[in-house]
Amino acid sequence: MSPGPQQPKDPRGSLVRPYAVTRGRTEPIRDIPIEAVLVASQSAVQEARFAGHDKYRIAVLCEPGAQSMAEIAAYCRMPLGVARVLVADMVTEGLLTLHSAAPKEGFSERMDLLERVLSGLRKL
Amino acid sequence: MDFASSERAGARPKEITSAKIVVAGGFGVGKTTLVGAVSEIEPLTTEAVMTSAGEGIDDASTVPGKETTTVAMDFGRITMADDLVLYLFGTPGQTRFWFMWDELIRGAVGAAVLVDTRRISDAFAPLDYFENRHLPYLVALNCFDGAPRYEPTEVREALAIPPHVPLIMCDARQRDSVKQVLVCVVEHAMATLVAEQGRGYPAPVG
Numbered sequence: 001m002s003p004g005p006q007q008p009k010d011p012r013g014s015l016v017r018p019y020a021v022t023r024g025r026t027e028p029i030r031d032i033p034i035e036a037v038l039v040a041s042q043s044a045v046q047e048a049r050f051a052g053h054d055k056y057r058i059a060v061l062c063e064p065g066a067q068s069m070a071e072i073a074a075y076c077r078m079p080l081g082v083a084r085v086l087v088a089d090m091v092t093e094g095l096l097t098l099h100s101a102a103p104k105e106g107f108s109e110r111m112d113l114l115e116r117v118l119s120g121l122r123k124l
Numbered sequence: 125m126d127f128a129s130s131e132r133a134g135a136r137p138k139e140i141t142s143a144k145i146v147v148a149g150g151f152g153v154g155k156t157t158l159v160g161a162v163s164e165i166e167p168l169t170t171e172a173v174m175t176s177a178g179e180g181i182d183d184a185s186t187v188p189g190k191e192t193t194t195v196a197m198d199f200g201r202i203t204m205a206d207d208l209v210l211y212l213f214g215t216p217g218q219t220r221f222w223f224m225w226d227e228l229i230r231g232a233v234g235a236a237v238l239v240d241t242r243r244i245s246d247a248f249a250p251l252d253y254f255e256n257r258h259l260p261y262l263v264a265l266n267c268f269d270g271a272p273r274y275e276p277t278e279v280r281e282a283l284a285i286p287p288h289v290p291l292i293m294c295d296a297r298q299r300d301s302v303k304q305v306l307v308c309v310v311e312h313a314m315a316t317l318v319a320e321q322g323r324g325y326p327a328p329v330g
Contacts, residue, residue, distance in 0.1 A: 039140070066209065068209070073171070116204070
C-alpha cells in the first residue's frame with residue numbers, strides 16, 4: 001500500500017513546538033472521540049478567517065462534509081492532541097458541530113448501530 | 125454529501141453517527157494493508173505527540189531539551205450512509221504505547237487482531253491486551269504468500285486463544301476477505317452484546 005496522498009511532512013514540525021499553535025494549552029475544553037465527526041457551520045469558513053490560520057484550515061476542511069477528529073488532524077498535519085484543542089474551541093465558538101460517536105449505553109441503541117454497520121459492510 | 129443545503133432550508137442537519145473498528149497486531153503484520161483494502165480513502169496517518177509523563181503538568185514548550193515521542197496510527201473510512209460513517213483504526217505497532225490503544229478502543233464496536241503465521245510470537249502482546257479489556261475481538265490469520273499454513277486449531281493452541289474468541293483466515297490485500305473479517309467482528313460484537321444482556325451484565329465501556 002502506498003503511503004497515500006498526504007503531502008511531505010510539514011517542516012514546521014521541527015521548528016515549532018507542537019502545542020505552540022494552542023498557546024501551550026494541552027487539554028481540550030471538551031473531550032472529542034477520535035472517530036467523532038464534525039461539520040462546519042454555514043458561516044464557519046467566513047468567520048474562521050479571523051480566528052487564525054489553523055482554525056481557518058479546519059473550517060475549510062469540514063465545510064463540504066463531515067470529517068472525523070482523526071481526519072482533521074491528518075489532513076491538517078497536526079498532532080491529534082493539538083487538533084483536538086483547536087476543534088474543541090471551534091465547537092464552543094459555534095464554528096463546528098460535533099456529531100455523536102457510537103452509543104456506549106443501552107442495549108437497543110447499541111444493537112441498532114451494530115445492525116446498521118453490519119448491513120453497510122455486507123453492501124460493500 | 126451536501127449537509128449545507130439542509131441547513132439553508134432551515135431544517136435541522138441530520139445527526140451523523142460514527143463507529144470504529146480497531147485493527148491490532150504486531151509491527152508489519154499488514155494492518156494498514158487491511159485498512160486500505162476496504163477504505164474509501166487512502167489510509168491516513170494521525171500522529172499523537174507524547175511529552176512523557178509531564179504532559180499537561182509541565183509546559184514542554186519552555187524546556188528546550190524535552191524529549192517528545194510521536195505515535196502514529198493509520199486509519200481508513202467507509203461512508204455507509206449520509207448519517208453513518210465507519211472508521212477503521214490500526215493500532216500503533218509498538219506495544220509500549222498502550223495508553224494510545226486505550227484511547228483507540230474506547231467506544232469501538234470491536235477489534236480484529238491480525239496475526240502473521242511467520243511471526244506468531246508477535247501476536248502475544250496484542251492478544252494479552254484484549255484478553256484484559258471488555259471489547260469483543262477476534263483473531264484473523266493473515267495468509268501471506270509462502271507463509272507457513274497452520275490449521276486454525278494449531279494456531280489457537282499455540283496462542284492460547286480462548287474458545288469464545290473467533291479465529292478466521294484472511295488475506296489482508298483482498299477486499300472481499302477483509303470485508304468478511306469486518307462482518308465477523310460485528311457479528312461477534314452482536315453475539316457478545318446479546319449474551320451480556322441475557323446475563324444482565326453492565327454495558328462495556330471499552
